[in-house]
Amino acid sequence: MMELTNAVTKTFRMDDEAWRRHANPWSVWTRFAAIPxxxxxxxxxxxIGWWCLAPIAAVVVWLFLNPSAFPPVEPRSWAARGIYGERVWAHDKSSVPPDHRAVLRVLVVLGLAGFGLVTWGLIALEFWPTLFGATVVVMAQLWRIDRFGWLWERAEEQSAA
Known part of the structure; x- marks a missing residue:
């Protein structure tokens, strides 16, 4: 799992400045807007048949550029604190308390289940599984960001002590 995190971090060139840009609420919310x-x-x-590849590519390019598209921010907003917490987790998973690791695992399972429904719905062109799956994915991600925000606040308290 750590190897995957490191690969993603390297792919998106996630240095300190990139994390601060990635934490910009505009970055967070426009990534959510990219889902629909x-x-x-x-x-x-x-x-439109194979022409669908053009809008798919546009969204993929946007998601790739998104982490560096906005100015850096300090962890003041809910979204920014969540991304700063994700950074803590990405650099040191042992800093996450066991109960939070358990919740994060549940959220990954929920997200994967939602993604499975989305995939099925998109393959079959079935609206309700697609919508329900996307809702589950978004809710799991929002809850994950909330957990990471708590992790950031905890890390800040510990560094101040």
Whole structure:
């Protein structure tokens, strides 16, 4: 798991400045906004065939550029604290208390289940599994960000003590 985290960090060139930009609430919320856009882009294969690859590519490019598209921020907002907490987790998973690790594992399972429903819904062009799966993915991600925000606050308290 740590190898995957390191690979993602290297792919997106996540140095200190990149994390601070990634924590910008505009970055966080526009990544969430990309979810329905990606679903629509994939679904559009039913209407425009292989041309659906153009909007899919546009969303993928945006998601790749997103972490560096906004100015850096300090961890004041809920979203920023969550991303700063994710950074703590990415650098030192042992700093996450066992009960939070358990919740994070549950959230990964929920997210994967939601992603499975999204995948099924998009393959079959079934609206309700796609919508329900996307809702589960978003809710799991929001809860994950909230947990990471708590982790950031805990790390800040410990560094101040």
């Amino acid at each position: 856009l990606m679903l629509l882009a994939i679904w559009s294969r039913a209407w």
